[in-house]
Amino acid sequence: MKKITRREFAAGTIAAGALAKTAKAGQFFTAEEKPAIASVTGPDARKNCRSAVTALGGMQAFVKPGQTVDILVNFVGRIPAAHTNPEMFHEVVALCKEAGAKRVRVISWIEENRRKQNKLQEEILKSGVEFHHVDQDTPGLWQTMEVPRGEKLKQIRMMKILFESDVLIMLPCFKHHGSANFTGSMKLFLAATPRQDNRKFMHQERSKYIEQCIAELNTIVRTPDLIVVDAMEILKTGGPGGPGNVVTPQKIIAGTDQVALDAYCAPLLDIDPAQSIQITKANALGIGESNLSKLNIKEINLA
Amino acid sequence: MNSKFCSLGIVSSMFILCITSFSTLLYCQEKGFPFPDEISGWKAADEPQFFIGDELFELINGGAEVYHEYGFVRVDTMDYLSGDDMISVEAYTMDDSAFGIFTSLTTEEDQRLEIGNGSTFSDYYLMMWQGNVLFAITAQFENDKTESTLKSFATTFAGLVKPGGLPEMIGILPRENRVAGSEKHIVGHLGLQNIFDLGSRLLPGFEEGVAAKYENGDEDYVLIVLKQENESAAQDGIATAVDKAKDMSGVSATMDQSLLTLDRGDGNNVFAAAQGKYIKIILASTISPESIEKILRDH
16 A cells, blocks of 8 residues: 655645545544644553544544554653653554554664663563664664765665564654754654764854754655654653653644644744744744644644 | 973873872862762762763764853762762863852852852752862752752862862943843853853854843843953944844844844843943843833943
């Protein structure tokens, strides 16, 4: 089945018949009814997560039986607010399995000694989910990609596996970042580029163009099938690894448009999306929609 | 022959410096931070780890850049254990005073302490600067002993490093109505960005800067002072800011008798002017023209 890109869906080019194949009986969504973003607030990360994904059509809208699902997470930092919420992770895995995924993997280049410093790694191991380590020093695992629309980012290596996955689900941890102002859905793609390239290309000139590079990076990445943002606890200062002040919005936010999700989450860090270089550049590059007034956003309160 | 004597001289100097350091301040950065084996019943978990220069990226990825901006030299890390509980310590050595990076990572909302040259406590972590070292002391679990335990760690570490002084430029900030603990020392665009999100886009260059928050009745504002090379550079900086503001959506810029006003449309306005070799910037939502004039023209 051809991968459906976000833009095709938004343009309504999908035939009603094809749409029906992805919908569970009794949960038929038209392009007008299905929200672009589902934001759930409540004290229970697992319930929030399930509710958010259900609002988007359920995991079966994104994962078909027999498929392999690859997951990108935020591993950095020991502080719970600095890495992806483990409970949210567990729920995403459970949803994938309920949808019939044959295989669920976490993919990362982060070395084991760095990963084992936080609870997320511990929970991944407990979950029994396959961990797929992409060694940064093995050339065959990476492909060098040119960035045709990049003004500051001209090239970067990305994991080959990212483009081979049946389904890509991203689980960003929304938080402050000392160089990029914030880490959100777009920036999580740095988890698919090796540390050496991040340093050299993304953080060039002491991170002077990091936000622009994040936007330009997103012009060449594989479109994520689903993004579930962890905003249960947010590191408001001291990011990306902390320590820093932590606030607790208790939100899980799901969607498929990384630009829209970042625009929606930005105010949680008192950032105006219209002033964010990451968001405005990405919108200008046509990666996604930052004008939330154009989107159908569903907000659910489970508090 | 001469180069051998020079090398010998350098090595001897460093050796003497380390010996001297041992007798007076105990921390010699060539040897790494001397973490005690035990502090208040907490035992050092293992051997310390250290990251020097560019290696900091391996520890904190993109978070490393702001440390480099402030002159990062090395970081030494150690975990301390007590039963199942853990306290993590990171000691960042900077090439000069650690005051700047300390101010970049703390806010006036953190509880101020009287340990070391300066320190704050917030929920589960304590930040301290002493001389050229920044300490980040983080508790894994929060309980009613967390604060006192972290303070004992900080007191121990403060005794191992020679105290330092504030950057001279801090003296430029008016004292009246200044919010204690809000002072910032800025040395690059990341530090400026942390205070003023449009700063590095409007004002691409400066030599050094300071900032602080002020509360004066109904008027709350942030004052930023950026030092330029000379008076001409300061005036050019304002002119550049006007040009760059024109390209920003949602921001309207006006110049009136050398005062630049940026209306962001959200109630948060920016006022800037050159004064000698300094660019002074006020970030405020409600402030009178008289106050602006006074602040920007004060020497």
